[in-house]
Amino acid sequence: MADLRRARVLARPGLGWAPTACRRMVGILVVSGGLLAGSVLGVGGAAIVRAEGNLEGVTTAGIQLGPHVSGPQVTADTLANRVVLLEFWGINCPPCIASMPKLEELSRKLGPSGLVVIGAHAQGGPPEKIAETARELGVTFTIVERATVTGGMDFAGIPHCMLFDHTGKCVFRGSPFEVHDRAVAAVQAAPAAILAGRDLVKLADLTKLLRDEAAFGVVWKKAAGLTKAADETLAEEARYVVERLEERAEQMLDEARGAKDSDPLAASQLLQRCQLGFRGTAPGNEAADMLRKWRGEKAFRDGVRAGEQLERLRQMRAFVLQAAGGAEAGSPEIGAALPPPMRRKMEAVIEAIQRSSPGSRPAAEANRIATEFGFNGSGS
Numbered sequence: 224m225a226d227l228r229r230a231r232v233l234a235r236p237g238l239g240w241a242p243t244a245c246r247r248m249v250g251i252l253v254v255s256g257g258l259l260a261g262s263v264l265g266v267g268g269a270a271i272v273r274a275e276g277n278l279e280g281v282t283t284a285g286i287q288l289g290p291h292v293s294g295p296q297v298t299a300d301t302l303a304n305r306v307v308l309l310e311f312w313g314i315n316c317p318p319c320i321a322s323m324p325k326l327e328e329l330s331r332k333l334g335p336s337g338l339v340v341i342g343a344h345a346q347g348g349p350p351e352k353i354a355e356t357a358r359e360l361g362v363t364f365t366i367v368e369r370a371t372v373t374g375g376m377d378f379a380g381i382p383h384c385m386l387f388d389h390t391g392k393c394v395f396r397g398s399p400f401e402v403h404d405r406a407v408a409a410v411q412a413a414p415a416a417i418l419a420g421r422d423l424v425k426l427a428d429l430t431k432l433l434r435d436e437a438a439f440g441v442v443w444k445k446a447a448g449l450t451k452a453a454d455e456t457l458a459e460e461a462r463y464v465v466e467r468l469e470e471r472a473e474q475m476l477d478e479a480r481g482a483k484d485s486d487p488l489a490a491s492q493l494l495q496r497c498q499l500g501f502r503g504t505a506p507g508n509e510a511a512d513m514l515r516k517w518r519g520e521k522a523f524r525d526g527v528r529a530g531e532q533l534e535r536l537r538q539m540r541a542f543v544l545q546a547a548g549g550a551e552a553g554s555p556e557i558g559a560a561l562p563p564p565m566r567r568k569m570e571a572v573i574e575a576i577q578r579s580s581p582g583s584r585p586a587a588e589a590n591r592i593a594t595e596f597g598f599n600g601s602g603s
Contacts, residue, residue: 276378281385281393283307285373288343293354294365297341304420306409307339307387309370310399311378313346314356319382322399323360326384329406330364335436335496337389337416338406343370345381358588359537389413389420410434417467425457426464433464440502443468472497472506479513486584487523488530529580533588536572539565540592555597570598 283302286309295301310326312319323342330340342364344353350368357366375385375393384402386395388409395405414422415433423430426446432438442464449461475497482490494514501507517523543557543565558566569592576589 276375276383276385276396278393278396279374281372281375281396283387283391285375287371287373288341288367289369290350290367292344292350292366292368293357294363297339297365302339302387302391304389304414305337305339305416306333306389306406306413307341308384308402308406309372309387310340310342310384311345311370311381312342313344313381314348314353315346316381320356320360322382323357323362325403326399327360327362327364329403333406333410334364335500336410336434337413338410340364341370342366344368361534361537389416417471418464419467421463423460423464425454426460429464436496436500439468439471439500440504440507443501443504468501469506472501472504472510476506476510476513479510483517483523484526486530487517487526490517491523491527525579526583526585529576529583529585532572532576532579533585536569536576536589536592539569539572540595543569543596555595558596558598561596566598569596573598 286302286307288297308326308329310322312322314320326340326342329338334340342357342362344366353366353368372385372393375396378396382399384395384397384399385393386402386405386409388394389412394409395402411434414420415430417433417439418430426449429442429446432442446461446464446468450458450465452458452461475493479490479493479497482493491514494510494517497510498507498514501510543561561569573589573593577586580586
């Protein structure tokens, strides 16, 4: 799916299509009242021009986030003791759009281990359009309308990312296409995020395991067996680990409950993660019971199916836009020129979503895609 998303990233309204060479784009970007020169992209596959920027004195304490657009809400407490990746991007910046699936992969891979990814939009425009673009790209990490970082607004263009280690210090600034290994190293060097910055002494061997969500159940059972140890320091550390794991499990269960009606697929995936990660514990059993019960409800099953079908529809949309060459997204001419088999497949998926989960978020998104391609069948 990520490859398909990347394939379509330059097929955006008003941008046209440039499969191997980005078009030249010079603009002025407004970020919280300040002016930044826009990204200058070469022709013929030239590298993105960027300024690495200053690192000294740039910390998470200086981050000021604009209004929330989508994804998890973040606060100063959210960022404390966490590795943070802040990306400045724009919906009208092709390399920015291209970078987002990469950041989503990082977020999914390292989020459970403590990485917080934030996308700060830097080009203005309605939040609805920003949210729509993020949704089309499959982005689930936090998106805000804008952001500033004290001492760090000296870069010349976007995309530009800032990586902060768990102490709050900025350890890298530059292209999001170069941040992967540094982000992995920062997470590996940090205490397990679930420990909230605390270093274990007697249970130091558990720290590495606690970076892996899939090992939470194993750690829980080991720590629970030590909560009444004769060594009070050991017992206290064990109680702290159990308490933190209990809080995390309850958070996952609460998030699943909150998403059950609005996003059944996300709720189902959360419960599966909780069931796997906390296997053999009370929360793991509760997640399994909840999932089993919810799967017995037709509306939930239909919602999960609609979410899965929407993902399939997005993949097909990406493929179509890739093949469209210079056509603009949103043009009904694309739909009219589709080979009949592809058109029938897309219409069939749209119809299935509308039929299985009418009035839902996937149904609304499917309807938007149907309108985008000028489909007039029963699925649209």
